[in-house]
Structures are given as structure tokens and as C-alpha cells.
Amino acid sequence: MDKAVEVEIIRKAKAGDGRAIEALIRAHQDALYAFMLRLSGRPEIAEDVVQEAFVRVLKNLDRFDTRFRFSTWVFTIAKRLYVNAMQKHAPSFDSDIVGGWQGRDQTPGALTAETEYQDQLRGLLDDALGDLNDQQREIILLFHQQCWGITEIADHLDMPEGTVKSHLHRARKRMKRYILALERGAAFAEETWS
16 A cells, blocks of 8 residues: 555544545455464464454554554554463464465366475475574564565564574575475475475
8 A cells, every 4th residue: 555545544544434444454454364374373363363453553543653654563563462362372383374376277187286285385384484483483474475675574673684684594594494304395395496
């Protein structure tokens, strides 16, 4: 969403305009849910956190400073809620990747093979994500899933850009080592990357 348009929608939402509130939620709901799902690995926690995040956002909309990105504010609120939720629930990383995967060849056999391939890939990535610490997992998800830049992640996490780059590099290496250390991961990687 264009910054000027977003600022105008926020202004209207602050004034109580229901359509503006709905537009704000619709603009950020899917990305926030996808991020929370990958971070938590549990759809029920992701749904709860996203719902509670928007409740908090709407209650405190008058506090939002339009000089900053609205998405960063929403993601920060959700992340704090997630940390609180994790004190009550142990994470598990058995979730599906949000978004569809479509095969190139639409024959039933090709679809089955493509689905099996994607399921294997999804499982390996979920397992590898589960091997990361919370900070590395968050940086990987923000960078690769949400397409945030290094500067944006650094601002969001209040850390130097160089530190974000280091965490990103180490997390990728750790995920690769984890996948290659698994028997099924090594076979899958050889098949995929050869």
C-alpha cells in the first residue's frame, strides 16, 4: 500500500471510519498471519496472535506515529503477543507453508509428484526452522517470507544492519547443515540441486 494512501486510511480509521479500519486489517492480515504461522508453527496460536494484535492496534490507533511504517508497528505488537503466548504453549513446527504451490505440468501424475516434492521440501524447511534460535528464525522469516530489507529488519529488531546480516548468514548455514545432516535431507538436496 502506498504510504500516502495508508496515512489517509489511518487518519480515517482514527476517526472511527469502519471501512478504513477494514482496509487496514485486510491490507496486513494475510502477511501477519503468514509470518506468525511460520514463527510459531501452530495455526491456532497464529490466529490468536493476529486477532489479538489487531484488537490492540485498534485500541491504540491514536498512538501510532505516521512517520513510521504501519506494518512494522503491527508486526511488533504481534511479536510481543507471540512471546507472551509462547510462555503458555510450547512451539511445534509442523505447519504448512502459507500460500499455494502449483506444478508446471497439470497431469494427475505430475501434480502428485509435485505435491510430494513440495511436502518433502516443506517438511525439511519446517524442521530446519525449528533448529534455529528465535532471533534467527524471525530474521529468516522477515527476510525470505515477508521480503523485508536488511534495514527494515534492523529497525524492527533495534540492532545494527551488520548484525542482521550476520544472523541471516549464520541461520542459512545452520539450516543447510541441518538439512544435509538428515539422511532424507541429503538425498533430497542431491536430487534437487544436481
